Each structure stands twice: as C-alpha cells, then as structure tokens.
Amino acid sequence: xxxxxxxxxxxxxxxxxxxxxxxxxxxxxxxxxxxxxxxxxxxxxxxxxxxxxxxxxxxxxxxxxxxxxxxxxxxxxxxxxxxxxxxxxxxxxxxxxxxxxxxxxxxxxxxxxxxxxxxxxxxxxxxxxxxxxxxxxxxxxxxxxxxxxxxxxxxxxxxxxxxxxxxxxxxxxxxxxxxxxxxxxxxxxxxxxxxxxxxxxxxxxxxxxxxxxxxxxxxxxxxxxxxxxxxxxxxxxxxxxxxxxxxxxxxxxxxxxxxxxxxxxxxxxxxxxxxxxxxxxxxxxxxxxxxxxxxxxxxxxxxxxxxxxxxxxxxxxxxxxxxxxxxxxxxxxxxxxxxxxxxxxxxxxxxxxxxxxxxxxxxxxxxxxxxxxxxxxxxxxxxxxxxxxxxxxxxxxxxxxx
Amino acid sequence: xxxxxxxxxxxxxxxxxxxxxxxxxxxxxxxxxxxxxxxxxxxxxxxxxxxxxxxxxxxxxxxxxxxxxxxxxxxxxxxxxxxxxxxxxxxxxxxxxxxxxxxxxxxxxxxxxxxxxxxxxxxxxxxxxxxxxxxxxxxxxxxxxxxxxxxxxxxxxxxxxxxxxxxxxxxxxxxxxxxxxxxxxxxxxxxxxxxxxxxxxxxxxxxxxxxxxxxxxxxxxxxxxxxxxxxxxxxxxxxxxxxxxxxxxxxxxxxxxxxxxxxxxxxxxxxxxxxxxxxxxxxxxxxxxxxxxxxxxxxxxxxxxxxxxxxxxxxxxxxxxxxxxxxxxxxxxxxxxxxxxxxxxxxxxxxxxxxxxxxxxxxxxxxxxxxxxxxxxxxxxxxxxxxxxxxxxxxxxxxxxxxxxxxxxxxxxxxxxxxxxxxxxxxxxxxxxxxxxxxx
Numbered sequence: 001x002x003x004x005x006x007x008x009x010x011x012x013x014x015x016x017x018x019x020x021x022x023x024x025x026x027x028x029x030x031x032x033x034x035x036x037x038x039x040x041x042x043x044x045x046x047x048x049x050x051x052x053x054x055x056x057x058x059x060x061x062x063x064x065x066x067x068x069x070x071x072x073x074x075x076x077x078x079x080x081x082x083x084x085x086x087x088x089x090x091x092x093x094x095x096x097x098x099x100x101x102x103x104x105x106x107x108x109x110x111x112x113x114x115x116x117x118x119x120x121x122x123x124x125x126x127x128x129x130x131x132x133x134x135x136x137x138x139x140x141x142x143x144x145x146x147x148x149x150x151x152x153x154x155x156x157x158x159x160x161x162x163x164x165x166x167x168x169x170x171x172x173x174x175x176x177x178x179x180x181x182x183x184x185x186x187x188x189x190x191x192x193x194x195x196x197x198x199x200x201x202x203x204x205x206x207x208x209x210x211x212x213x214x215x216x217x218x219x220x221x222x223x224x225x226x227x228x229x230x231x232x233x234x235x236x237x238x239x240x241x242x243x244x245x246x247x248x249x250x251x252x253x254x255x256x257x258x259x260x261x262x263x264x265x266x267x268x269x270x271x272x273x274x275x276x277x278x279x280x281x282x283x284x285x286x287x288x289x290x291x292x293x294x295x296x297x298x299x300x301x302x303x304x305x306x307x308x309x310x311x312x313x314x315x316x317x318x319x320x321x322x323x324x325x326x327x328x329x330x331x332x333x334x335x336x337x338x339x340x341x342x343x344x345x346x347x348x349x350x351x352x353x354x355x356x357x358x359x360x361x362x363x364x365x366x367x368x369x370x371x372x373x374x375x376x377x378x379x380x381x382x383x384x385x386x387x388x389x390x391x392x393x394x395x396x397x398x399x400x401x402x
Numbered sequence: 403x404x405x406x407x408x409x410x411x412x413x414x415x416x417x418x419x420x421x422x423x424x425x426x427x428x429x430x431x432x433x434x435x436x437x438x439x440x441x442x443x444x445x446x447x448x449x450x451x452x453x454x455x456x457x458x459x460x461x462x463x464x465x466x467x468x469x470x471x472x473x474x475x476x477x478x479x480x481x482x483x484x485x486x487x488x489x490x491x492x493x494x495x496x497x498x499x500x501x502x503x504x505x506x507x508x509x510x511x512x513x514x515x516x517x518x519x520x521x522x523x524x525x526x527x528x529x530x531x532x533x534x535x536x537x538x539x540x541x542x543x544x545x546x547x548x549x550x551x552x553x554x555x556x557x558x559x560x561x562x563x564x565x566x567x568x569x570x571x572x573x574x575x576x577x578x579x580x581x582x583x584x585x586x587x588x589x590x591x592x593x594x595x596x597x598x599x600x601x602x603x604x605x606x607x608x609x610x611x612x613x614x615x616x617x618x619x620x621x622x623x624x625x626x627x628x629x630x631x632x633x634x635x636x637x638x639x640x641x642x643x644x645x646x647x648x649x650x651x652x653x654x655x656x657x658x659x660x661x662x663x664x665x666x667x668x669x670x671x672x673x674x675x676x677x678x679x680x681x682x683x684x685x686x687x688x689x690x691x692x693x694x695x696x697x698x699x700x701x702x703x704x705x706x707x708x709x710x711x712x713x714x715x716x717x718x719x720x721x722x723x724x725x726x727x728x729x730x731x732x733x734x735x736x737x738x739x740x741x742x743x744x745x746x747x748x749x750x751x752x753x754x755x756x757x758x759x760x761x762x763x764x765x766x767x768x769x770x771x772x773x774x775x776x777x778x779x780x781x782x783x784x785x786x787x788x789x790x791x792x793x794x795x796x797x798x799x800x801x802x803x804x805x806x807x808x809x810x811x812x813x814x815x816x817x818x819x820x821x822x823x824x825x826x827x828x829x830x831x832x833x834x835x836x837x838x839x840x841x842x
Binding site: 016019037150181273276287292 | 514647726728739795
C-alpha cells in the first residue's frame with residue numbers, strides 16, 4: 001500500500017482530517033487518564049484490612065454516664081450469651097468503623113514524625129480480630145494494664161510492617177521505642193497488615209497502613225465498642241441478636257445503629273463513594289469511545305459518498321475490492337496515528353494537571369500503549385462498514401456523470 | 403426568513419434521521435453530563451451568606467507552643483483565647499461556636515434515647531448568620547451569661563418531636579438536664595455548613611462532610627459546656643488533655659469564634675485588636691509567639707479549606723472534557739451533512755442568495771439541533787441529579803436544578819451547537835456556485 005496518494009487526498013480535506021485527529025487526541029487523553037484514575041480507586045477499594053473481616057461485627061454503645069468496667073462486664077456477658085458468638089472483646093475502634101485514636105508520635109520526644117492510628121484492645125482482642133503477627137511475641141497477661149486516660153503510660157505494642165518501615169527504614173523494629181506526649185511505647189511485634197479505620201483519610205501516606213495496636217485492660221478509658229466473632233454465615237443473625245442483647249444489658253446506653261454493623265457492611269459503606277466514582281469514570285470511558293466511533297463512522301461515510309466517482313474510476317482501472325478496502329483502512333490508520341501522536345502530549349499534560357491538583361501519581365507509559373491500541377482498534381472497527389460500502393462501489397459508476 | 407429556515411432545517415433533519423439522532427444524542431449526553439456536575443459544583447461553591455459574607459470574619463491566634471510564627475495557626479481556638487476575644491466585644495457581632503454529640507432522651511419512656519449532634523453558640527450566632535425563625539426567637543444575652551437551660555431547635559426536629567406545632571415553652575431532655583425551647587427555626591440549609599468548616603487542608607480533598615445539615619439542637623454556648631461536659635472533642639491538642647472531653651483548661655483547640663465587622667475601619671481595628679491580644683498573651687507567657695494571627699473573611703476561609711470536594715471537581719472537569727469531545731464530533735458530522743448538500747447550496751447561491759443568507763440558514767439548522775439536544779440534555783440532567791440524590795453524600799438532598807441552571811442548560815446546548823455549526827456553515831457558504839452547478 002502506498003501512502004503518497006492517501007496523504008495527498010487527505011491534504012485536500014485538511015479540516016475534516018484535523019477534526020478527527022483532534023477528536024482522537026482528546027479521547028486518548030481522557031481515556032488514558034480516566035483508566036488510570038479507575039485503577040487508583042480500585043487499588044484503594046481492595047485495601048487489606050488485616051483482620052478476619054468476614055466473620056466480625058461491631059457493637060457500639062454510647063454511654064457518657066456509665067462506669068466503664070461495669071458496662072463492659074454487663075455487655076460482654078450478654079454478647080457472649082448470644083448463640084453463635086465465638087468470642088467477644090473490647091476495643092476502641094475497628095477497621096472501617098469510627099476512628100478514635102489518631103495521635104502524633106515522635107522517636108525523640110521532640111519532633112513529631114507521623115500520625116498513626118492507635119488501636120487499643122482488651123484481653124482476647126487480637127485473637128478475636130484475627131491479627132496476623134509476622135514477628136515478635138504475643139501479648140502476655142502483664143502487658144495488659146489499666147489506664148486513667150487514653151492508654152497506659154508504658155505499653156508494649158504491635159505496629160504494622162508499613163509503619164515500622166516508615167519509622168525505622170531497613171532496621172529490625174522489635175524492641176524499638178517511640179513516644180506520644182508522655183506516653184511511652186515499645187514495639188514487641190510486627191503485623192503484616194492492619195489498616196487504620198479510615199484508610200486514605202488523610203492521616204498516613206497513600207499506602208496508609210500506619211497503625212499501632214496496644215493492649216490494655218478495659219475500663220474507664222476503654223469501653224463501649226465491642227467486636228464479636230461468629231462464623232460468616234451466622235453473622236447477620238448474630239449481629240441482629242447482639243444488638244438486642246447489648247441494648248437490653250445496658251438500657252441507659254445508646255446503641256449507635258450506624259456503627260453497630262458487620263465489618264463487611266462497614267467496609268461497603270466506607271467505600272461507597274469510591275465505587276460511585278469508579279462507575280462514573282467507567283461510564284465516561286464507554287460513552288467517550290462510543291461518541292468517537294460514531295464520529296469516525298459519520299465522517300468516513302461522508303468521504304465514501306463524496307469519492308464514489310473516484311472509487312469507480314479506480315475500480316475501472318483495475319483496482320480490486322481489497323485495494324479500495326485497504327485504502328480506507330490505511331487512511332483511518334494514518335489519521336488515528338496522527339491523533340495518538342498529539343494525544344500523547346495531551347495525555348501527559350492532563351496527567352500533570354491532575355498531579356498538581358489531585359493526589360495522582362505519574363501516569364505509567366504502558367497506559368499510553370494500551371490507549372493507542374484501543375484507539376487503533378476502535379478506528380479500524382468503525383471504518384470497516386463505510387470501507388466495505390466503498391469496496392462495493394461498481395466500476396460502472398465511472399462512466400456516469402453523477 | 404427565519405421561519406422558512408426553521409422549516410428547511412426540520413426538513414433537512416428529517417431527511418437523515420440516523421445522523422440527526424446521533425448529533426442530538428451527542429449534544430444531549432454532553433450537556434446532560436456537564437450540567438449535572440456543574441449544578442453540583444454551583445450548589446457547593448456558592449456564597450452561604452449572600453450580602454453578608456464579606457463582613458464575616460474568622461479570627462485565629464496561635465496558642466500552640468510547638469508552632470512558630472512562620473507556620474499556619476491551628477484551625478480553631480483554645481478556650482481561653484476564644485472566650486477572652488469574645489468577652490472583649492470589640493466586633494459588631496461575635497459568636498462562640500462549638501459542636502458536640504449529646505444524648506437526647508425521648509419524652510415518652512418506651513422509646514430509646516438517641517445520640518445527636520448539638521451546636522452550642524452565643525446568641526449573636528442567629529443575627530449574624532441571618533438564621534430564620536418560625537416560632538419564638540433567639541435567647542437573650544442574659545441567658546448566655548446565666549447559662550440558662552434553653553434551646554432552639556430546627557424545623558426538622560420540631561416536625562419529628564412535635565409534629566410541626568409551635569413548641570416554644572416545651573421541654574427537651576438533653577443528657578441529664580431539661581432545657582426549655584425558646585425558638586424553632588424555619589428550614590435552614592446553609593451550603594456549606596460554613597460555621598463548622600475547618601481542617602479542610604488535612605482532608606485530602608474528601609470534604610463532602612462540610613455540606614452536612616445544621617445540628618438539630620442549638621443551646622447557649624456555656625449551657626452546652628455544662629450540660630454535655632465530658633463529651634467535647636478537640637480539633638487537636640499539643641499535649642494530652644488531662645480530662646478527655648472536658649477541654650476548658652486543656653492544651654487543645656476546639657472552639658470557633660466568628661465575628662461580624664461592618665466596615666473596613668472596623669476590620670482594621672479588629673485585626674489590630676487580635677494582634678495586640680496575642681502580644682499581650684506572649685508578654686504574660688501564655689503564648690510562645692504572637693505574630694501568628696490570622697483573620698480571614700468567610701469566603702477566604704472557605705477557600706483556604708478547599709471546601710469543594712475534589713471528586714466533584716474532577717467529575718466536572720471530566721464532564722466538560724466529554725462535552726468538548728462531543729462538540730468536535732458534532733463539527734465533523736455537521737461538516738459532512740452540510741457539504742453533502744453542496745449542490746443545493748450552489749443552486750441557492752446562483753439564484754441570488756447571499757453568503758450571509760446561506761450562513762444564516764445553516765446556523766439556524768445547528769441551533770435547532772442544539773435546542774432539541776438541550777431538551778434531551780435537560781431530561782438527562784434531571785436524571786443525573788436524581789442519581790446524585792440517591793448517593794450517600796452529605797449534600798445529596800441539595801442536588802436540584804434551580805432556574806438559573808435550567809436556563810443555562812438551554813443556553814449551553816444552543817451555544818455549543820452554534821459553536822460547532824459555525825465552522826461547517828462557513829465552509830458551506832464558501833461553496834462555489836458555478837462549480838457545483840456544472841456537476842449537477
């Protein structure tokens with residue numbers, strides 16, 4: 001196939017050619033960036049919680065005039081009595097539930113370096129949540145102390161691997177110490193995963209796994225939030241009965257219905273906005289491809305009709321149907337390629353804008369390759385029907401005047 | 403002539419129904435998507451206090467010993483600074499504002515109590531922010547000073563508890579105290595909930611909670627502190643508060659102060675007053691640095707907090723980019739459509755039509771496509787806004803089309819299609835009559 005005649009024909013239709021190329025370029029820019037955003041959002045959606053999500057539920061009681069120890073005793077007894085409950089523990093927060101324990105920490109009591117979420121749990125909380133210890137040791141009875149406010153003054157804690165990496169890059173975190181105000185912490189274990197309650201909520205970095213898990217005895221500064229474990233199939237029923245049981249055991253407390261849910265429900269709620277955003281972006285992409293394809297079909301049909309006579313002459317001079325078909329396909333390929341060339345520049349410009357105003361990383365090059373392939377395929381598909389119509393133009397057209 | 407062109411345009415649109423449908427659809431989808439998102443942007447980025455916002459200010463001083471003069475002060479005030487500035491009464495109006503979650507006991511013993519957000523403010527809050535009353539009115543300054551057990555409730559709560567009747571004089575049981583209702587608000591839905599905006603710069607763009615509804619129960623500031631003692635949340639602390647929830651003497655910031663200053667000289671003198679206060683506190687040793695004061699106007703404060711949620715903005719940009727692609731596409735299709743009728747154009751020109759007449763004819767045709775697209779786009783916008791109202795976001799209930807956005811929809815659709823039609827129409831009116839006639 002020779003390019004020269006195609007190019008010279010296109011030169012006579014500069015405006016229409018430029019329009020299609022420009023449309024392809026715009027489509028390329030939006031397509032690549034929208035796909036990239038989708039992947040970013042999906043990554044956020046699949047954050048690993050680090051707990052045995054599918055078999056956990058939370059009961060959240062608000063009670064500002066209660067004695068913590070008394071409330072805990074009544075409620076945990078009542079919850080344990082619910083058929084199907086495997087274990088119950090007192091915690092201050094759970095993944096995807098209300099965060100309660102963000103606090104700035106320092107390694108030298110002087111300079112704040114990060115704001116992790118402090119989970120606190122009573123005896124059995126780590127086991128109930130199903131935390132996976134990578135290194136270090138489990139909590140022993142004397143690790144659990146009472147606290148007057150917030151946490152005990154000296155606590156042996158677990159931290160996530162991501163957070164340990166942030167604090168002590170490349171070192172063994174076991175035995176290391178850190179401070180938050182007058183509170184002192186010593187790392188005795190490293191967790192593979194434990195997401196803060198609101199991953200991506202602006203506290204940690206984008207990986208966001210900055211969590212500390214501290215053991216303490218339930219009491220005045222640890223009460224009201226209970227995590228219970230049951231088999232995944234039983235969970236909805238167990239939660240229903242646990243809500244009733246908790247309310248009956250502590251009639252003066254207020255059951256927070258928004259927060260007293262199963263963990264899968266809390267997770268779905270937390271990410272609902274993200275899912276809507278993914279849906280919107282996907283919708284935009286589909287509509288965009290459709291509109292672009294229609295534009296190509298429209299213009300190609302116009303050209304085919306306009307060149308009927310020339311096509312007829314070529315056919316009369318001995319060009320095969322395949323030649324005509326290939327002519328239009330090559331023409332489309334050239335235009336789309338030009339569009340992609342402009343589109344690459346526009347894609348990166350758009351990506352730079354997004355990086356400036358939204359927390360979006362740099363677009364990897366393979367998105368562009370994928371985008372180009374999709375657009376080439378789209379161009380070929382949409383030009384196929386008009387090109388076939390062109391190939392069917394009979395040679396006898398050449399002899400007619402219209 | 404216009405009527406004739408409209409006739410011609412209808413005729414031409416009917417001739418190729420598929421192509422017409424494609425163009426109308428492209429305009430409709432593009433307009434529908436961009437108007438839906440732009441309506442949301444318009445609702446969320448408006449002025450919550452039109453006519454008043456320029457005289458509302460948010461003074462800040464910095465009690466945090468760990469900050470420096472070069473850093474941004476914390477987003478709220480510590481109790482002592484807030485109360486000192488408020489007590490001085492140097493502004494035309496001034497209100498202390500704090501929010502907390504309180505237990506509202508049900509009057510009828512069978513029902514469980516509920517936790518609900520409570521706003522505690524001094525009485526200027528109502529006059530300063532033009533809060534409309536249905537029954538009764540705000541409490542008095544004496545009530546503020548005497549920590550009177552009174553409250554104002556919203557229309558929503560009044561509907562729920564008292565079926566919308568005049569409930570002034572009736573009692574509510576907040577935690578362990580009875581408060582007497584002195585006023586019931588009319589429906590009041592500021593967008594955003596501007597008096598509670600703070601910390602936007604730490605929210606990573608996720609600011610949709612700034613558009614929540616106002617709290618259902620409003621008590622005098624000091625009454626709220628008494629009634630709900632132990633349940634107050636700090637914005638942040640620079641060291642651990644000795645008694646969590648009771649923050650009056652804590653190293654924490656948790657109170658907002660809003661002031662109204664009616665003219666430029668009052669603004670200048672209040673700025674001086676705030677700076678002097680900080681300097682005096684530094685001299686007393688309570689502040690470590692005095693230069694770190696700010697006083698932003700309401701709109702500046704909203705801007706500083708980036709109240710427009712970033713995904714709303716992103717969606718708006720996407721929609722506009724999408725509309726641009728639809729338009730480029732329409733230019734191509736119109737070009738094809740108009741030039742296909744070159745023979746017809748040649749004939750008209752040969753019979754004496756001027757270039758302007760041909761241009762006008764094709765612009766009328768484009769405008770007609772735009773108008774039909776606008777009608778479909780309007781329906782799609784209504785559908786889009788309905789979809790947003792189903793979403794669990796704080797501003798969902800506000801997503802409705804107002805008159806200005808309704809008109810803008812048609813204006814945008816016709817404008818966009820005229821823009822798209824201009825280039826093809828110019829090409830059409832440049833057709834050579836002689837050349838076209840020869841080939842007929």
